[in-house]
Amino acid sequence: MKSSTKYLKILFNYLFAIIIVCLVLFVLPWALAFFWPFVVAAIIAAIANPLVRFLERKMKIRRKAGSIVVIVLTLAAVAAAVYGIVYLLVTEIVGFFSSAPDMWAKVNSSIRAITAEIGHRFALLPKGTRDFFDNLGNNIYDSLSSVGSSIGERAAESASNGVKNAPLFLVGIVMCVLASYLFVAEREQIAKFVSRIMPEHLTERFNIVTKTMKSAVGGYFKAQFKIMGVVYIVIFIGLLILRVKYAFLIALLIAFLDFLPLFGTGTVMWPWAAYALVQRDYKFAIGMMVIWGLSQLVRQLIQPKLVGDSLGMPAIPTIVLLYVGFRVGGAMGLIIAVPIGMIVYNLYRAGLFSNFIYSTRMLLNDFRRMRIFTSEELKQEGIEETDTGFTNKDI
Incomplete structure (x- = not known):
């Protein structure tokens, strides 16, 4: 291979890699957000297509008719599930916010009582130490108050934005339903059209990417959602036994925290148990720790079987990915990293x-050859290799 041809190929490979990275980082997120109805429709079609194929082969139902039946049933099941979940969530959220002032007053009085008790016990300490703890208690109280007010403001802002975007969302839902039907009913025609316009090597690469996406992302999230569901059931039953109000909502939030890497159920349940101990509610504190222990035990028992080899990655790159994901995208970065x-x-x-x-290895090899002097070049300069005590292989 000529030197000019080789370096031209290397340059092209590097430019191609840079273009792909820029497209993935900047264009792909925007495209997914903009075309979300069609992305969701493609997912629904992928779920519904095996059922349509079954109806087509076993029950001799035409594909278009079967597509309508399956899409309608799938959307009805999803709508019923979403309606039930939203109804329960709205009911418990409304009840939670209606009782929030009383709950906050109780927490506030408890904090004041704890602060007073601590101040009484530290009365014998020097004045500077007492002032330090007084300022610490006031700072904690002010922080909690600011957190509560900021949560309320963000909730109101989110509700306002949701009302403004409701028409656009409804249009997206309609487009999603139509696209789901067309993706399933016209699957063969779409596949033939794509194979006709795409080169064979691109089709092979696309099939590799699709297979990888299904096995990697699908397997990982499927296993994690199953684990989250089991953990949610354990926590929900435990909170019902302890007669905790809004058990459905609280268990769902704790299970979601358990889904996030580096968090877990202990993020909420340990401080809750500590608060119960301060309130001298030992039965509730013990019950909370039992629920936490059971949820962790169940998770450790089912995780190896459900997750298995879905990661398919060494441990160190996984830890690095979690760190980079957290630094770049916070909690969402942890999920998708x-x-x-x-x-x-x-x-x-x-x-x-x-x-x-290959391009990188060629460049490194060429750099190494440029760096090392050959025996002939050293002789031309009047230098013997033995003068340095090293050979070229040692350099």
């Missing part, structure tokens, strides 16, 4: 980055 890493890792194993890796 591992699936993104799984996709990249599986694409690497499938050979999609081979040309970029």
Whole structure:
């Protein structure tokens, strides 16, 4: 291979990699948000297509008719589930906010009582130490008050934005339903059209990416949602036994925290148990710790079986991904960092980055050859290799 041709290929591979990275980082998120009805429709179609194929082969129902039946049933099931969940959430959220002033007054009085008791016990300490603890208690109280007010303001702002965007959301729902039907009913025609306009090597790469997405992201999130569901059931039953108000909502929030890496159920349940101990409600504190222990035990028992080899990544890259995801995107970054890493890792194993890796290795080899002097070059300069005590292989 000529030197100019080789470096031209290397330059092209690097430019291609830069373009792909820019598209993934900047264009893809915008495109997914803008075309969300069609993205959701594609997911619904992927779920409904096996059922349509079953109706088409076993029951001899035409694909378009079967598509209508399955799409309607799927959307009806999803709508019923969403309606039930939203109804329960709204009921408990309304009840929670209606009783929030009384709950806050109780928490406030408890904080004041704890502060007074601490101040009484530290009365014998020097004045500077007492002032420090007094300021600490006041700062904690002010922080809690500001957090409560900011949550209320954000909730009101979110509700206002939701009302403004409701018409656009309804249009998106209609487009999603229509696209779901067309994706299922016209699946064969769409596949033929794509295979006709796309080159064969791009079709192969696309199939690799699709398979990787299904196995990596689908398997990971499916396992995590199953674990979250089991943990939610354990916490919900435990809170019902302890007669906690709004058990459905609280258990759902705790289970969601358990879904997030680096958090877990202890983020809420440990401080709650500590607060119960301060209130001398030992029965409730013990019950809370029992619920936490059971949820963690159940999670550790079912996690190996459900997750299994869905990650398919070494431990150290996984930890690095979690850290980078948290620094870049916070809690959402923690959720999506591992699936993104799984996709990249599986694409690497499938050979999609081979040309970029080969280009890098060629550049490094050329750099090494440029750095090292040959024996002939040293002789031309009047230098013997033995004068340095090293050979070229040692350099």
